[in-house]
């Protein structure tokens with residue numbers, strides 16, 4: 444075999460990111476914060492109808508879906524882009540605004556794809572840590588880190604994996620600081636878990652420096668179809684659209700979201716259920732001595748000590764998938780809040796492992 448071609452230096456230097464997505468089917472998936480409930484019947488019907496039509500043969504059209512998403516967000520259509528998951532929205536902002544060597548300001552720990560796209564572009568990544576003691580939002584530290592060199596700031600609100608949320612006043616303070624402290628910076632507020640939290644930066648639009656993204660992968664249950672959206676000031680939206688491939692969202696995703704938003708009732712019910720499951724998980728973990736952190740997302744991060752990895756493996760043996768987050772915060776595990784029944788099953792599995800001699804020192 445001959446030597447591979449030399450990649451761009453930025454690609455060669457990237458930290459590898461390979462989430463453990465293999466072999467998950469059929470298990471209780473509490474590891475990726477996806478929905479754990481079936482898609483609403485109307486969405487399944489819309490997808491069947493789409494398959495029976497000529498839709499797959501035609502390049503996708505987005506008019507109906509974009510109008511539905513804009514209505515859902517309470518925003519004019521000119522501010523909205525449909526994206527191939529939130530991930531495309533993040534990548535597009537980097538592609539539109541960040542040159543090699545430019546500064547991208549992130550929080551740590553947070554969703555891995557921010558760093559992925561920033562490093563791929565050859566950006567200089569600066570990270571501000573969530574507060575070690577309680578994982579609260581380090582707003583003064585973030586404000587102090589802004590500079591005229593900053594081209595992109597990304598805040599996941601609420602944050603994954605910590606569950607931390609910045610309130611509306613905090614978001615407004617951050618945005619208000621930008622024009623003086625970092626006048627050429629785009630602020631992306633990633634509201635992937637908005638439905639479980641209720642705080643949004645959308646009312647702060649239109650603003651020259653603000654971008655807000657949402658996903659249909661979590662509460663809305665369409666992770667496999669890859670659909671997200673980005674809301675921005677119309678002038679900014681035009682530039683970002685210019686950097687986007689014209690067909691990056693597939694036709695089935697567009698058909699599914701139209702049906703989904705026509706009747707959000709089933710999703711609203713599953714969000715209520717996930718919030719109840721989150722409370723059950725927090726309580727059950729706390730009582731078992733795992734010291735969970737409060738979360739505004741559909742997941743709970745907890746301490747499992749040196750045995751974190753072994754605990755994840757023991758749960759996997761029982762058919763339950765959770766995520767070891769020790770690479771973010773040593774000795775921590777994240778579990779998704781699906782249904783209350785699933786939370787009970789997870790807690791019962793913890794008890795079973797404990798009875799069989801499982802040890803952890805949270």
Ligand SMILES: Cc1ncc(COP(=O)(O)O)c(C=O)c1O
Nearest residue numbers: 528529530554599603635658660
């Ligand atoms: C904060 C955050 N943003 C975005 C995503 C991914 O969203 P999408 O599936 O829309 O690309 C995730 C997934 O885990 C996430 O945690």
